[in-house]
Amino acid sequence: MVSKEKSSGEPVAAAFLKPERGHPVTLREVAEAAGVSTATVSLVVNNKKDARISVQTRKRVRDAIKDLGYRPNAMAKTLVSGSSRFIGLVADAIATTPFAGQIIHGAQDEAWRHGYALLIANTEGNGDLEKDAISMMLEYKVRGILYSTWFHRPTEIPESLREADFVLVNCFSTEPGTRAVVPDEAQGGRSATEILLRHGHRRIAFINATIPAPAKDGRLEGYKEALEAAGIPLDPELVMEAYPDQEGGYEATPELLKRDVTAVYCYNDRMAMGLYDGLRDHGLSIPDDMAVVGFDNQEVIAAHLRPPLSTVSLPHYELGAAGVRMLLGLEEAPSNTAVKINCPTVERTSVRVQAPA
Amino acid sequence: MVSKEKSSGEPVAAAFLKPERGHPVTLREVAEAAGVSTATVSLVVNNKKDARISVQTRKRVRDAIKDLGYRPNAMAKTLVSGSSRFIGLVADAIATTPFAGQIIHGAQDEAWRHGYALLIANTEGNGDLEKDAISMMLEYKVRGILYSTWFHRPTEIPESLREADFVLVNCFSTEPGTRAVVPDEAQGGRSATEILLRHGHRRIAFINATIPAPAKDGRLEGYKEALEAAGIPLDPELVMEAYPDQEGGYEATPELLKRDVTAVYCYNDRMAMGLYDGLRDHGLSIPDDMAVVGFDNQEVIAAHLRPPLSTVSLPHYELGAAGVRMLLGLEEAPSNTAVKINCPTVERTSVRVQAPA
Numbered sequence: 026m027v028s029k030e031k032s033s034g035e036p037v038a039a040a041f042l043k044p045e046r047g048h049p050v051t052l053r054e055v056a057e058a059a060g061v062s063t064a065t066v067s068l069v070v071n072n073k074k075d076a077r078i079s080v081q082t083r084k085r086v087r088d089a090i091k092d093l094g095y096r097p098n099a100m101a102k103t104l105v106s107g108s109s110r111f112i113g114l115v116a117d118a119i120a121t122t123p124f125a126g127q128i129i130h131g132a133q134d135e136a137w138r139h140g141y142a143l144l145i146a147n148t149e150g151n152g153d154l155e156k157d158a159i160s161m162m163l164e165y166k167v168r169g170i171l172y173s174t175w176f177h178r179p180t181e182i183p184e185s186l187r188e189a190d191f192v193l194v195n196c197f198s199t200e201p202g203t204r205a206v207v208p209d210e211a212q213g214g215r216s217a218t219e220i221l222l223r224h225g226h227r228r229i230a231f232i233n234a235t236i237p238a239p240a241k242d243g244r245l246e247g248y249k250e251a252l253e254a255a256g257i258p259l260d261p262e263l264v265m266e267a268y269p270d271q272e273g274g275y276e277a278t279p280e281l282l283k284r285d286v287t288a289v290y291c292y293n294d295r296m297a298m299g300l301y302d303g304l305r306d307h308g309l310s311i312p313d314d315m316a317v318v319g320f321d322n323q324e325v326i327a328a329h330l331r332p333p334l335s336t337v338s339l340p341h342y343e344l345g346a347a348g349v350r351m352l353l354g355l356e357e358a359p360s361n362t363a364v365k366i367n368c369p370t371v372e373r374t375s376v377r378v379q380a381p382a
Numbered sequence: 383m384v385s386k387e388k389s390s391g392e393p394v395a396a397a398f399l400k401p402e403r404g405h406p407v408t409l410r411e412v413a414e415a416a417g418v419s420t421a422t423v424s425l426v427v428n429n430k431k432d433a434r435i436s437v438q439t440r441k442r443v444r445d446a447i448k449d450l451g452y453r454p455n456a457m458a459k460t461l462v463s464g465s466s467r468f469i470g471l472v473a474d475a476i477a478t479t480p481f482a483g484q485i486i487h488g489a490q491d492e493a494w495r496h497g498y499a500l501l502i503a504n505t506e507g508n509g510d511l512e513k514d515a516i517s518m519m520l521e522y523k524v525r526g527i528l529y530s531t532w533f534h535r536p537t538e539i540p541e542s543l544r545e546a547d548f549v550l551v552n553c554f555s556t557e558p559g560t561r562a563v564v565p566d567e568a569q570g571g572r573s574a575t576e577i578l579l580r581h582g583h584r585r586i587a588f589i590n591a592t593i594p595a596p597a598k599d600g601r602l603e604g605y606k607e608a609l610e611a612a613g614i615p616l617d618p619e620l621v622m623e624a625y626p627d628q629e630g631g632y633e634a635t636p637e638l639l640k641r642d643v644t645a646v647y648c649y650n651d652r653m654a655m656g657l658y659d660g661l662r663d664h665g666l667s668i669p670d671d672m673a674v675v676g677f678d679n680q681e682v683i684a685a686h687l688r689p690p691l692s693t694v695s696l697p698h699y700e701l702g703a704a705g706v707r708m709l710l711g712l713e714e715a716p717s718n719t720a721v722k723i724n725c726p727t728v729e730r731t732s733v734r735v736q737a738p739a
Contacts (some may be wrong), residue, residue, distance in 0.1 A: 037530055049545070094545065096520045118700070121681065123480045126504075130477035137511075142518050145502045147483075147490050154494075161499050163406075163453050186642035188451070210676070230635075233575050271686035297687065302688050305662060322480065323650065329628035330544050344479070 050095040058088035113162035118175035119147040131345030159185040169352040192350040197363040205363035213368030214247020226288035226381035234269040234292045271299035278303025294319035316376040333373035416446035423518040470508030470519035475532035477502040488702030516542040526709040551705040554720040562720035571604020582736035583645035591649045593628040628656035635660025651676035673733040690730035697723045
C-alpha cells in the first residue's frame with residue numbers, strides 16, 4: 026500500500042499544513058499525505074489491531090493525522106459501533122435555579138470519566154419542549170437518559186422516556202422497577218437538628234414549608250428523630266409552617282418569638298435569610314439571642330449572610346454523578362426504592378454554645 | 383416495489399406493535415410492516431422528493447413509521463448531509479453561578495428554533511477539561527461553538543477553538559475579526575443611575591468594584607454619562623470602591639455615610655445586599671433614609687431583599703440567543719467590535735421620590 030515517501034513531523038511543515046478555519050481536514054487528505062489508501066487510514070483510526078498494516082505504515086498515518094490536525098468523525102465511529110457515546114440529561118430549570126448546574130456538573134464529570142459526553146436539554150418545565158428534547162436524544166441514539174427535576178419530587182414518567190434506558194435524578198416514581206436517586210431528606214433534617222443539639226440547645230423550633238413535598242416530610246421526620254435520640258419529647262407547638270422563601274421566614278418571626286425557644290431550624294436557607302431580617306427588626310441578634318440553621322447551602326446566600334449560616338447541603342453534584350453510574354450499571358440500583366444520597370453538614374457561625382439554663 | 387398489502391393506522395394495532403423498552407424499532411421492521419424495501423423506507427425518511435415513489439407507498443411507509451414508533455437515526459442523517467445539527471456551548475461555570483443557566487436557556491431556545499441541538503460542556507475554568515470539551519465537539523462535527531464565560535471579560539482564544547466556526551459569548555478578544563456578544567455595561571450603568579435621577583436624587587454615590595473588569599469600567603462610564611446628561615458635575619468623592627460581594631457592601635457603609643448622599647448605586651446586587659445590612663446597623667431605612675440601586679438582577683437575591691431591590695438585569699438569555707444567531711449568520715456581526723446587548727431596568731421599591739432639598 027506504500028506508494029510514495031513523505032517526510033513528516035517537522036514543525037514548519039506541520040504549521041504550513043494546518044488547515045484554515047472552516048475547512049476540516051478530510052480522510053482523503055490524510056491518506057494522500059501518508060501515501061496510503063483511505064481504507065488504510067480508516068483501519069488505523071478505528072484501531073483495528075487485526076488488520077495487516079505494518080508498524081511503519083501505522084506510524085506514517087498517525088504522523089499525518091497529527092501534522093494535519095485531522096479529527097476522526099465521532100458520529101461515524103458511533104454508527105460503526107452501533108451505539109452512541111452520548112448520555113442525555115433532561116433538566117427542568119437550568120435557567121431559574123442554581124441547583125440544576127450542580128447536577129449537570131456531577132453528571133458530566135462522571136460521564137466523561139467513562140468516555141461519554143452529555144447531551145443536555147433544558148425544558149423549563151414545558152411539556153412540549155420536554156417531548157422534543159427526549160425525541161432528539163432518542164434520535165441521537167443516546168446510551169440512556171437522566172431525567173432530573175430541580176426540586177425533589179414524585180414524577181410521572183413521560184411516555185417517550187420509556188423508549189430509553191433511564192434514571193430519575195432528584196425525583197422518583199411509584200412504579201416498581203424505576204431507578205431513581207434522591208437526597209436523603211430525613212438524614213439532612215436530623216443533621217440540621219443535631220447541629221443545634223450539639224451546641225446545648227433543648228428548645229428548638231422547626232419552621233417547615235407550607236407546600237407538600239418529600240422534603241417537607243423528610244426534614245420533619247429527621248427533626249423528630251434527632252430530638253427523640255437526644256431524649257427530648259416532641260412539642261408540637263414548636264413545629265411551625267411558612268412559605269419557603271425570604272418573605273415566609275420574615276413573616277414567621279412574631280410567631281416564633283412566642284415559642285420561647287433558643288434555636289430554630291428553617292426548612293431552607295431562603296427562609297432563614299428572611300428570618301434574619303425579622304429577628305433584627307425585633308432587636309435580636311444571631312447567634313446570641315437565637316441560633317439559626319438552614320437547609321440547602323444555597324449559593325450566593327448561605328455563606329454571605331451576617332452571620333454566615335450553618336446549614337446542610339443538598340448533594341446535587343453527587344446526585345448527577347450517581348445517576349450516571351446507575352445508568353451505566355456501575356452502581357447497584359435497588360428495584361423497589363430510590364437510592365438516597367447523604368446531605369452533608371456545613372457549619373458556619375449562626376449557632377453558638379448555649380449555656381445550660 | 384409494492385409486494386404485499388398491510389392495513390395500518392388502527393389504534394389497537396399500533397398499541398400492540400409498540401416496541402418494548404430497550405429494543406428500538408429498526409428500518410427493516412418498518413420496511414416489513416409497510417411491505418417495501420429498506421431502500422424505499424430510507425428514501426421516504428430522508429424526504430427525497432425526486433425519488434420515484436408513489437403517494438400511496440409513501441403514505442404506507444409513513445403509517446408504518448408512526449405505528450411502530452420508529453425513530454430515524456439522527457447521526458446517520460447528519461453523516462449523509464455532511465454536517466451535524468449540533469451547536470457546541472462551552473461554559474466555564476454552570477455549577478457555581480446562576481448566570482450560565484440563562485445563557486444556556488437562550489442559546490437552546492434559539493438553536494432549537496433553527497433545528498439545532500446544543501452540546502453543552504461545563505469546564506468550571508479547568509483548561510484541560512476545556513480542551514477535551516472542544517475536541518469532543520469537533521469530533522462530533524458541530525456546526526460551530528459558542529465559547530462563554532460567566533462574567534464579562536476579555537479572553538484568549540483557545541487554539542482548538544480556531545478549528546471551529548465560533549462566537550464568543552459574554553467575553554471578547556482584541557483579535558480583529560473575532561465575533562463576540564457582550565452586555566452593554568455603560569448603558570446598564572446609565573440606566574441604574576437614571577432610576578435615581580428620575581426620583582429626584584442629585585447626590586448619588588457609586589460603589590464600584592475593586593476588581594478590574596469591563597463591567598467596572600463600563601458601569602462607571604454609564605454613571606458619569608447619566609450625571610452629565612442631567613447637568614450634575616461629577617464629584618470624585620462620590621465614587622467609592624469595595625469588594626463586589628455582600629461583605630464588601632457591608633464594610634463600605636461607614637465610608638458611604640460620610641459622603642452626605644441620598645442615594646447609592648452599587649456595582650452589583652450582592653454588594654447592595656451587604657449594604658442593606660450595614661445601613662440597618664446604622665439605624666437607617668431603605669428607601670426613606672437612603673435609596674439603593676443594584677446591578678445584575680440576581681436570582682434568589684434581588685426580588686427578595688427587604689425592600690425588594692431596584693436594579694438592572696444582565697441579559698444572559700439574550701446573549702445566548704444572539705450568539706446562536708451570529709453563529710448561524712442570521713444576525714450581522716461587526717468585525718471590529720463586540721455586539722452589545724441592552725441591560726434592562728427592573729424597578730422595585732428600594733428607591734422613592736426624593737423631596738427637593
